[in-house]
Amino acid sequence: MELLIGLCNVGLDVLFQRWRLRAVPDIHHVGGPMDDLTCIVTGPTSGIGRETAASLCRNRAVVVLACRNQVKGSQLKEELEQEAKQEGRAVPKLEVAQLDVASLTSIRSFASQWGQRPLHVLINNAGLFTIGGAHCRTPDGFEMHMGTNYLGAFLLSLLLLPNLQQGAQSQPRFGARLILTASKMHELVRQVDTLRPAAKAKPEGSLMAYNHSKLAQVQFAAELRRRLKPGSNVGVCACNPGEAVTGIMRGHFLERAYQLLLTPILITPTQAARCPVFCASSPLSQIGDIEAPEEAYWESNCKPAGRNHAVRDEAAGSRLWLWSAEATGLDAAHDLRRC
Template sequence: MFAVFFSYLLPIIKLYLLGLKVLLVQLFSGPFRLPVMPRQDGKVAIVTGGGRGIGFEVARHMARLGAHVIIGGRDEQEGLAAVTRICEESKEAKVEFKKLDLASLQSVRQFVQSFKERDLPLNILVNNAGVMLVPESRTEDGFEQHFGVNYLGHFLLTWLLLDTLKHSGKCGYFSRVVSVSSSAHRVGEITLNDLNGCQYYSAHAAYCRSKLAQLLFSSHLHQLLQRGGFPVTSCAVDPGMVDTGLYRHLWTPLRLAQSIIAHLLFWTPAEGAATVLYAALSPDLEGDCGGGYWATGRREMTTPATFDPQLQLSLWDATQRLLGLQ
């Protein structure tokens, strides 16, 4: 009984202490201001979860710069409303919505198949969609919800689009994979024989685990691409604590407190999107300068586990087996 209680309580304490630290840093450092980015005419970008929050701001900014933006999301009404809003703000914007449910591997495959049938290039993939602190539940394929949506869905999406990303990149204009992670990865733990978190469920531990897995994936992918000499980079971004709907599953009293604190201390979605856009668009991150973990507009060091080559490889192999990939 004590072990169950401890495994449930400890991740909560770790995550909220980390959140307090992040808030203090944000209070004194201020948000990153995105420099003027070059035009993106002729480039194609996919942004998951682009119907609202950080993803919407990323999609909107890219469309303003001339990119052809495809918003992938589960909520069709929300996605179409986002497209309408972007087009109203910029009459020449080229943006569209396509159905993509990251909790369904079949939906991910259908999205990719539909995209490839159009024979479009793919210059930027922003793995932004995510869930946080959801009650215990399973995806369509039986995976724990955080692990399935935040990590497995994006792993499969990236894997299936990798050939298009490779063919679309070239020297001086590398394709880019940007995964929106979180500082929560710092208190996450990967247990290879219990990736689904079945033994003792904790929404807080599951969220942190999924973000650590996402970061390990991003780092290992970048190394594979570099070793293969492909014109594609992969990096992860921490947008900071941002005032979005991601916190709606907090315990009710905490959610009420969070709504007040968020108004005072959290960053806006546009401010949270700044480093994501920098990682996706900046000429300063071209080629060998890409990759890594980014926060507030600069590359940062993170936990030793993130750089553990054996853990990266073991997770990668285990994930391929879970997804039935070669």
């Protein structure tokens, strides 16, 4: 029954999203200026991540393009510089860095190179959906969707949390932001099954594996809000960007069909970047009560979702946290409740 309701919700969202989002301003009018703010965008070389990074650039942030493929990263940097030139803007402040979020080693190396540098915005955008790929594993042995979309974002976020807290102190009016590009698809599962585990061994369908990873992102955002000290000024938001035609089917034999059939229905990557950009760059006063766990999940209309099972289930959030810390090898010092 719950699955049926979830399917109806997602189906209606897909069919009517263009109509539902008609009042959301275009990307040029979303968010605010970001002068002197440092942002990291993971997976900026395609789709929603590319448009998110481009928008933060236009808002004058220092944008670190955290890519698994540095050649693609350098090409993107040139493209964004070219766009700025054509639009008569100053040369954007862009950096390219190597990061494979499917590898815990790569994440640790990225965080250690980042060192003590303050950070204002971390956008965990990198992600994948692979049809028939649920049997694939990350280098650390996790199911590919869970390992890439969730565990990578979990570890990166916690390793960089001190930098975000430092950033928040240096910019008290803006604070800092930790964003996850989540998905409406998380509504198709009720609980992240860490016992099975969705993680290490047993293959499951790609769609379910993807949904579990997105539910984990949303529950993590709510749980992190519960664990952060009051007044930390770090806004944690899991954003549903909406359903967009992106590179997510790249290389698949159905790629062309996906583009032809869905382009008339779905939104563009630029439209899908609006919610993450809104949460990342708006003044603190516009992103709601950043300490309320129930406001951790944001809809594609740039508003916190009123009713969402994932953000309310404290027990599930706590279980997920402990499992994730153990899976990624974090020590107890990262269990913020015990700090």
